[in-house]
Amino acid sequence: MKRILLLLLFLALLNACGDEEGSPANGSVTTGLQLEKVVLDGSLSPSPTDIAFFPGTSTRFLVTTQGGVVDYFDLDISQGSINSVNIASTGTGGIGVVSGGEQGLLNIEFHPDYATNNFVFFYHTSVASTVNSISRMTVGFLGGDLTLSDPVKIIDMRKGSASVAPNHNGGGMVFAPDGTLIGSVGDGGGNAASAQNQRSLLGSVFRISPSLATGVGGYTIPSGNMFTNTNTQCSDLVSGDAGQDGCPEILAMGLRNPFRLSIDGNQLYIGDVGTSGPGHEEINSFNYLTNGNPVNFGWNIHIGPVATSGISGYKNPILSYSRTDSTADRFRAEDPQGTNTTVASIIIGDVYRGTRYSELVDGYLLHGEFMDGFIRGQGVDASGNLLGTGVHLAHHNGVSAMVQGPDGYIYITTQASGYTSGPNMVYRLVYASP
DSSP states (O other), X not given: OTTGGGTGGGGTSOOOOOOOTTSGGGOOOTTSEEEEEOSOTTOSOSSEEEEEEOTTXXXXXXXXXXXXXXXXXXXXXXXXXXXXXXXXXXXXXXXXXXXXXXXXXXXXXXXXXXXXXXXXXXXXXXXTTTEEEEEEEEEEEETTEEXXXXXXXXXXXXXXXXXXXXXXXXXXXXXXXXXXXXXXXXXXXXXXXXXXXTTOOTTEEEEEEEOOSTTOOOEEOOTTSSSOTTSOOOTTOOTTOSOOSOOTTEEEBOOSOEEEEEEETTEEEEEEOOOSTTOOEEEEEEESOOTTOOOBOOTTTOOSOOSOOOSTTBOOOSEEEXXXXXXXXXXHHHOTTOOOOSOOOEEEEEEOOOSXXXXXSTTEEEEEETTTOEEEEEEEOTTSOEEEEEEEEEEOTTEEEEEEOTTSOEEEEEEEOSSSEEEEEEEEEEEOOO
């Protein structure tokens, strides 16, 4: 269980700073790529968890940090932050963020129609050890500084009394091509069986249509989820509340701690953190247009791939590794700075679609290991099947997010923690200078 406190634990243990760029931990690799600093030392708030570029720009972006601070950068003006906004409080100035352990402000996504509505969405822990939420705020600017206002709650994922714990909060969030919001939440940390409970949002991927009305939160249920959209909504319901009808929000079940989601066309990718011992770190994938067909990744009945399963709709991971198996050994062997920390927490990023790196990573899903530090690209097709064996790209411990920027570069946030050596930084992946 301690190993679990690691995924987002990466989210907790992180207040140390100490830049190692140029050291073996962050050096160039055999592909000729290296990590280049994007921000100045000390200009990023502690414990970055995610990065999102403003739609329509290639230099302006926001970085969320675990404690509830949002840093605003515009590289056309400075490599330092323009300003920071603390949204940790409740009320008109914030959304309510509880941090510590694996809790905090975990994910950020701009709405697809940001150009007209100025909406941004945040995934966060709102009640200590008990509730994770998605909230919406409105972006503005005053004298060139970022403002965030008009907070509304979209959905709550409440843990039951048997699973009240500060870990396994999940935190993935993406908008699908049809405009629906897809999120992932962990099993709650105290009761893994919740991942197979159809009356619980815990351990699931869920899909909703969030309210876009000014000052109004909540959501409606789109058609095509696992259970009929006329069932009683499960937002804010304690896990296992009375009733037999499946939560209409659920799109897929059977996950342990899915900290990151990404989407490529209609194909969803999920990085699910595994257990200690023989457990497996997993990358799972499915087409989000399931048309109501069950999708179940097996936790807590299965961990890692199995030959057969009695679970309806069971899907094996497309890629998995334990801390000591041949797959993990191969990933570390590819890495000139490869080490075995004996702990593991998988992290995934975008499927790269661009030409900044010739064809080296075009069509590759970014993934890495928070503990051991390898960063890779793994080829995937439009149906989420693996292509080839993948390629090593770089090395850095403590990676919390990997996204493709509007300029075609891959941007990576890293954080310090009790298991990694830092720093709190934003990098981009570039070709090494000759």
